[in-house]
Amino acid sequence: MKPEALDWSVENCTIGRAMAILGERWTVVVLREVFNGVRRFDDMRVRTGIPRQVLTNRLAALVEQGVLRREPYREPGARVRHEYRLTPMGFDLWPVLVAVLAWGDRYLADPEGAPLSVRHRDCEEPVRVALRCAAGHEVTEPRDLVPRPGPGACRRVD
Amino acid sequence: MKPEALDWSVENCTIGRAMAILGERWTVVVLREVFNGVRRFDDMRVRTGIPRQVLTNRLAALVEQGVLRREPYREPGARVRHEYRLTPMGFDLWPVLVAVLAWGDRYLADPEGAPLSVRHRDCEEPVRVALRCAAGHEVTEPRDLVPRPGPGACRRVD
Incomplete structure (x- = not known):
C-alpha cells in the first residue's frame, strides 16, 4: 500500500x-x-x-x-x-527546547535525573509540553495524531 | 553580573x-x-x-x-x-516534531502557508503544543519560564 x-x-x-x-x-x-x-x-x-x-x-x-x-x-x-x-523568533523556540529537554530527560538522563528543570516563574512548578487540538481536546496518545496536507501542500512532480 | x-x-x-x-x-x-x-x-x-x-x-x-x-x-x-x-521512544518525539513544525510554520513558511498540518484523529482539528506547569497554569509568555538546576545538576569543576 x-x-x-x-x-x-x-x-x-x-x-x-x-x-x-x-x-x-x-x-x-x-x-x-x-x-x-x-x-x-x-x-x-x-x-x-x-x-x-x-x-x-x-x-x-x-x-x-x-x-x-x-x-x-x-x-x-x-x-x-x-x-x-x-x-521574539528566538523566544518562540521555548516549546522546542522544552520538548527536546523532556524527551532527553526521559530517555537519556543519568540515574540521578535531569540536570535542568524548566519552571513556571509564578509558582516554581515544573513546566511540560502538552499537545492540544483546536477543539480543546488533550492529545496524549501519539496514535491520535494524524499528518494532513496543509494549505501550502504541493503535489509532488515526478 | x-x-x-x-x-x-x-x-x-x-x-x-x-x-x-x-x-x-x-x-x-x-x-x-x-x-x-x-x-x-x-x-x-x-x-x-x-x-x-x-x-x-x-x-x-x-x-x-x-x-x-x-x-x-x-x-x-x-x-x-x-x-x-x-x-515507543520514537513515538515520544511527536511533541518535538509538532513544536519544530509550529515554529517553522510561523517563521519560515511560503506565503501559501504550511505544507503539513498535524491533526487530532477524532475531530480533525489542528494540534498545537502548549506549555503548562504542574500546578495547571498555562504558560504563554516566554518570560514566565525559568531554568533551574534539576535533581541531576552537578556543580561545574574549574
Whole structure:
C-alpha cells in the first residue's frame, strides 16, 4: 500500500527549513546557553567547550537567521563587546527546547535525573509540553495524531 | 553580573544528548517521513533526495539509538526487505516534531502557508503544543519560564 504522504512534495517543508537552522548539535546547545542567561562569548566557550571558530560561526548564523541579536556592553576599562539575546523568533523556540529537554530527560538522563528543570516563574512548578487540538481536546496518545496536507501542500512532480 | 547558570556543569545535559541524536538536519527529516507513514528506504529516497549512503547511515543510527525499529516485509516475487517503524521512544518525539513544525510554520513558511498540518484523529482539528506547569497554569509568555538546576545538576569543576 502506497503511503498517502508520497503524493506530496517536501520542497517547502517547514520542518526541513527549521532543521536547516536548528539541525546542528551545537546550535541548540548555544540556544540553551542563551535561554539559561549565558549571553557572552567567553562564558559560552567555558561552559560548552565549543571550539572558538565554531562558536563564532554559530552565533553569526543565528543572528543572520533572526534568532539572536547582538547587544553592545562594556566592562570598565575594556573595549565594547557584544552579548547575544533572543529575538521574539528566538523566544518562540521555548516549546522546542522544552520538548527536546523532556524527551532527553526521559530517555537519556543519568540515574540521578535531569540536570535542568524548566519552571513556571509564578509558582516554581515544573513546566511540560502538552499537545492540544483546536477543539480543546488533550492529545496524549501519539496514535491520535494524524499528518494532513496543509494549505501550502504541493503535489509532488515526478 | 555572573549568570547563575555558569555554576552548573553541562556534562550531563540532556538537551545536548538529545541533539546528539536529533541534531543533524537529515535525521529529523527521516523521522518526519516515518511519522508521515513513509517507512521504506526507496520511498524515503524519492521523497527526500537524501543521498543513498547518508540515508543508510541515518536509519542505522536511529535503529541503534532505539528510535526506529526494522520490520521485515516481502513484496510478491521480491526478496525480504525491511521497513522502519517508530519505537515507543520514537513515538515520544511527536511533541518535538509538532513544536519544530509550529515554529517553522510561523517563521519560515511560503506565503501559501504550511505544507503539513498535524491533526487530532477524532475531530480533525489542528494540534498545537502548549506549555503548562504542574500546578495547571498555562504558560504563554516566554518570560514566565525559568531554568533551574534539576535533581541531576552537578556543580561545574574549574
